[in-house]
Amino acid sequence: MSWNLKKFDELTNTELYNLLKERTLVFVVEQNCPYLEVDGKDPFSYHLFKENNGEIVAYLRILPAGVSYEEASIGRVFVKKEYRGQGFAEELLKRGLDYIQNELEETKVKIQAQDYLRKFYGSFGFQPISETYLEDNIPHVDMLLEK
Incomplete structure (x- = not known):
């Protein structure tokens, strides 16, 4: 299994x-x-994903400051169902945040998290900055990480 971080234009057609x-x-x-789901932000984003023989195991999208929010952001975070519970989500988020902080040199990261993941994101230092609200009928909360 390998980790990949690519700009939109670096993705192959098959990867995309x-x-x-x-x-x-x-x-x-x-x-x-x-x-x-295809919201027009992918061309401006970085795509971090773990592959296993061409299969996408885990993924997140890094949105530079100014794409979704004034701050940098992470979104579309997932681990494929059959790979959950193996620590990939933690490694994925750690790698994404490391890239934002060390390569993009951003000190703030804002996310729109599904509310049931509030504790997970909180374990990385994210703090809620909104009340829980419905987005597409799913409870969400805005969270901010400041380093």
Whole structure:
């Protein structure tokens, strides 16, 4: 298994197809949440993913400051169902935050987290900055990490 971090233009057609397929499977199908998954932000983002023989195991999207928020952001975080519980989510987030802080040299990261993951993100230092609200019928909370 290998980790990859690529700008949009560096992704192969197959990698892009597989990333979008898995994101749709998790966020639209698995969560039974019809919404526009391909939102126009991918070309401006970095794509961090773990692959196993071409299969996307874990993924997150790094959005530089100014794309979604004034601050840098992380989104579309997932670990494929059959790979959950093996520590990939922690490693994925650690790698993403490391890139934002050390390569992009950003000190603030804002996320829109599903509320049930508040404790998970909190373990990395994220603090809630909003009340819980519904986004696409799923409880969310805005969170901020400042280093």
